[in-house]
Amino acid sequence: MTGTRGVDTAQLMELLSVSLGAYYGDFTVAAASENLTASQGKTLNVLRRGPAAMRVLASILSCDASNMTGIVDRLEKRGLVRREPGLTDRRVKNVVLTDEGERVIDVIRGKMHTTRAGLDNLSADERDTLYALLERAFTSQPTRV
């Protein structure tokens, strides 16, 4: 039962922007409830996967490296993150979540009720399908390397 209708790419991209807006709004409100800006929240969210160098963070967040300096400064001042010198390359600063930072981002994720409720409109099979489609469309290579 796939063929809902003949959706063209433009319509799909339009719906993507709407979906992004809904997700982003949900995330922003959740981050604000922990007194974090959207950019700070996004940074914690990326770091939840593991430590990352400044320039890697900048690349993932699609911003200039110099911008990350200020964002990480403020997160570090709050004790949510810390900089560790790179082992092999001393120019590199690896940014690591502190325990408190990990706690905060998990709280934020838990507060994304709108997104969670939306996904609950799908069955388990449908969520699997959505996962597989997003993975093919948006990740260069599947997680199953």
Next chain:
Amino acid sequence: MTGTRGVDTAQLMELLSVSLGAYYGDFTVAAASENLTASQGKTLNVLRRGPAAMRVLASILSCDASNMTGIVDRLEKRGLVRREPGLTDRRVKNVVLTDEGERVIDVIRGKMHTTRAGLDNLSADERDTLYALLERAFTSQPTRV
């Protein structure tokens, strides 16, 4: 047919953040190529559906109404947008795309090559499925309120 099975909500939300991050980065780069910030581009993108009052724009973009004033000011100064007084309510300012504004947002959409290429990894049926799933998950239908 990747056949990923048993995906929990947390994994799906993680992939959503990655996917929407990729879309956002693609959009931001495309907007920058037309000398627009991400917020300005998002505003034009919303207006592509039709005119909208300031407070409606603020609501869709999840920001304070006072913030829209500045963004629309700058777009208006460039001739991409214009304010029109509301017909029934004179407090309302309806923001309308100019022909030039319409041209610019269409150019930006056309430059989102990464997203387009990703969607091209899916078959027509799969795109229909993705559309239906995103619609169910992210657009709030007044089904039973």
Next chain:
DNA sequence: GGCTGGTGCTTGAAGTTATCAAGCATCTAG
């Protein structure tokens, strides 16, 4: 060794975004 070029991060300047409090104009209810 010492040079040279390239990379990773930070600083400073300038503009944009974001929120809040306050204000004006207008609408609506009573």
Next chain:
DNA sequence: CTAGATGCTTGATAACTTCAAGCACCAGCC
């Protein structure tokens, strides 16, 4: 007509964002 609510703007303050410039470090090369 008055009172309260709504739509938008202004001003203040902080954060974000980019760019150019600079420092520290790495790599290759004579």
